[in-house]
Amino acid sequence: MLETTRTYVARITNHSQVRDDLDQCGFAASKLWNVGRYYIQDRWDEDGEIPDEAELKSELKDHERYSDLHSQSSQRVLEELAEAFTGWYNSDDGNNPPGYRKRGDDHPRSTVTWKQKGIKHDDKHGQVRLSKGFNLKASRSDFILAEYETRPDVVVENIQQVRAVYNGDCWELHLVCKKAIPVEDAPGEKTAGIDLGISNYLAIDYEDGRSELYPGNTLKEDKHYFTREQYQTEGQNGPSKRAVRARRSLSRRKDHFLHTLSKHIVQRCVEAGVETIAVGDLSDIRDDDGESRNWGASGNKKLHGWEFNRFTNLLEYKAEEHGILVDRVDEENTSKTCSCCGQIRNSNRVERGLYVCSSCGTTMNADVNGAVNIRRKITQSLPTGDMSNGWLAQPGVFLFDRESGRFTPREHGDCKP
Numbered sequence: 001m002l003e004t005t006r007t008y009v010a011r012i013t014n015h016s017q018v019r020d021d022l023d024q025c026g027f028a029a030s031k032l033w034n035v036g037r038y039y040i041q042d043r044w045d046e047d048g049e050i051p052d053e054a055e056l057k058s059e060l061k062d063h064e065r066y067s068d069l070h071s072q073s074s075q076r077v078l079e080e081l082a083e084a085f086t087g088w089y090n091s092d093d094g095n096n097p098p099g100y101r102k103r104g105d106d107h108p109r110s111t112v113t114w115k116q117k118g119i120k121h122d123d124k125h126g127q128v129r130l131s132k133g134f135n136l137k138a139s140r141s142d143f144i145l146a147e148y149e150t151r152p153d154v155v156v157e158n159i160q161q162v163r164a165v166y167n168g169d170c171w172e173l174h175l176v177c178k179k180a181i182p183v184e185d186a187p188g189e190k191t192a193g194i195d196l197g198i199s200n201y202l203a204i205d206y207e208d209g210r211s212e213l214y215p216g217n218t219l220k221e222d223k224h225y226f227t228r229e230q231y232q233t234e235g236q237n238g239p240s241k242r243a244v245r246a247r248r249s250l251s252r253r254k255d256h257f258l259h260t261l262s263k264h265i266v267q268r269c270v271e272a273g274v275e276t277i278a279v280g281d282l283s284d285i286r287d288d289d290g291e292s293r294n295w296g297a298s299g300n301k302k303l304h305g306w307e308f309n310r311f312t313n314l315l316e317y318k319a320e321e322h323g324i325l326v327d328r329v330d331e332e333n334t335s336k337t338c339s340c341c342g343q344i345r346n347s348n349r350v351e352r353g354l355y356v357c358s359s360c361g362t363t364m365n366a367d368v369n370g371a372v373n374i375r376r377k378i379t380q381s382l383p384t385g386d387m388s389n390g391w392l393a394q395p396g397v398f399l400f401d402r403e404s405g406r407f408t409p410r411e412h413g414d415c416k417p
């Protein structure tokens with residue numbers, strides 16, 4: 001058995017009852033963050049040093065704001081602050097150091113983490129009891145009793161941490177559970193590469209030369225539809241009930257799509273005897289004509305990044321249970337390199353999703369080309385197929401069927417390369 005953790009996102013079903021309490025905790029976490037941030041500034045200005053996590057905890061544990069939250073929750077806020085500074089210090093991208101959490105005179109709702117001493121879990125009734133700090137107990141009750149709901153196939157047990165996260169509309173709970181999963185031997189020794197590619201396509205390339213494409217446009221269409229729906233129903237007092245329902249429905253559909261896709265791909269990898277799946281880590285996102293583009297901190301990276309990152313996490317979980325390792329690899333040059341002859345150039349043409357090599361003349365699906373190159377980051381095998389006709393084998397295309405909620409192969413005939 002392999003001991004691991006899983007994080008389940010849960011909806012709070014008695015939200016109106018616990019909202020004010022969670023708000024208080026979220027504001028308190030921001031205030032404590034600011035206290036710590038101020039302390040760091042002071043030490044920096046005076047001694048030119050950035051205090052570490054241990055110093056922050058010991059120096060601030062008697063501060064009034066420390067007693068707003070359960071002691072373990074307060075510790076976690078200071079740990080996060082120290083981690084943010086370490087991350088900033090170790091990167092040399094010229095960014096500003098972590099800032100204060102303030103919006104004018106207000107505080108944002110920070111994420112609040114409870115560790116084991118602050119949690120009582122009643123799994124029969126789907127409730128968690130979350131402790132408050134001394135200062136906040138006085139005003140209401142000693143604890144917050146939140147009722148939660150997760151995906152039906154999730155078993156919540158051995159909770160290690162509960163995080164209350166404000167998503168802009170409401171609070172949700174992230175339940176971090178310890179889980180023992182049976183470890184299977186890997187189904188084989190082969191490798192596969194995944195490119196989360198251009199215009200929302202996912203391409204996978206197997207070592208035996210087969211490749212498959214999965215259009216993610218179901219997600220895109222959904223998003224477009226729901227965004228319009230939200231816009232049309234947005235009232236003066238914020239989102240209408242209909243808009244909130246639409247948003248929830250979108251997030252459920254997205255969730256279902258990503259779960260189904262990752263499960264399907266792991267199943268295909270089991271059948272193909274795969275031991276390791278290489279996935280590009282998306283430091284480099286391409287636009288629709290296949291050129292490399294650095295989106296920086298903003299832009300589409302966030303829109304796509306979230307889904308891809310979530311997808312990769314889901315893939316990792318599901319692959320792990322079959323003894324398959326998911327390896328995140330650097331995507332550099334994988335879109336610019338010809339997987340047939342190895343030429344790297346900026347000017348390889350990509351037209352309508354096709355990669356055309358100006359050196360060897362090969363034409364192939366651009367996402368599949370990327371997936372082959374990503375796979376090669378972990379296997380050194382060179383292409384052995386006959387490329388003399390200038391065409392690579394066409395990838396199989398799988399479409400998401402909403403009726404059945406499954407991926408089914410698209411019939412040949414209507415398949416454009």
Ligand SMILES: [Zn+2]
Nearest residue numbers: 338341357360
């Ligand atoms: Zn070439």
